[in-house]
Amino acid sequence: MRHRDNKKIELNLGAQKRSLVERSLLTNLVKHGAIKTTKKKAKVLKSVADKFFSKMVSMHNKLDKKDFEREAIKLTKSTIFGEAEGKKVIREIVPMLISSKKNSGFIADYKLGARAGDAAEEILVKIAA
Numbered sequence: 001m002r003h004r005d006n007k008k009i010e011l012n013l014g015a016q017k018r019s020l021v022e023r024s025l026l027t028n029l030v031k032h033g034a035i036k037t038t039k040k041k042a043k044v045l046k047s048v049a050d051k052f053f054s055k056m057v058s059m060h061n062k063l064d065k066k067d068f069e070r071e072a073i074k075l076t077k078s079t080i081f082g083e084a085e086g087k088k089v090i091r092e093i094v095p096m097l098i099s100s101k102k103n104s105g106f107i108a109d110y111k112l113g114a115r116a117g118d119a120a121e122e123i124l125v126k127i128a129a
Helices: 015-032 039-062 065-079 083-099
Strands: 034-038 107-114 121-127
Touching: 015 034, 015 039, 015 083, 015 121, 034 039, 039 065, 039 083, 039 107, 039 121, 065 083
Parallel strands: none
Antiparallel strands: 034 121, 107 121
């Protein structure tokens, strides 16, 4: 049986490089609000970003304000590159997601068609409010 092969959402890289690519994709998504990427990277980004944001929202719901800020800073520093992007997550994105009253499904993806040059399928990934 090949049940797992149909749902495979990982990049064929080493563990360190895969983590680096996932973190940089997430950082660019936070920085720009939306990014264009290939189908496979979009699938990975959607998974990673949804887990990250749902963890932030659940921490906000479980902890009081001071504990949430401390834990959010710790999680953001371990995941997001750049201090400005980390502050943007805590000050702008997380409050927007909390006000939407959702626990998951924070990322939307749209097919854009084939990329000129190598005909790879491009996907627009953005944070859904």
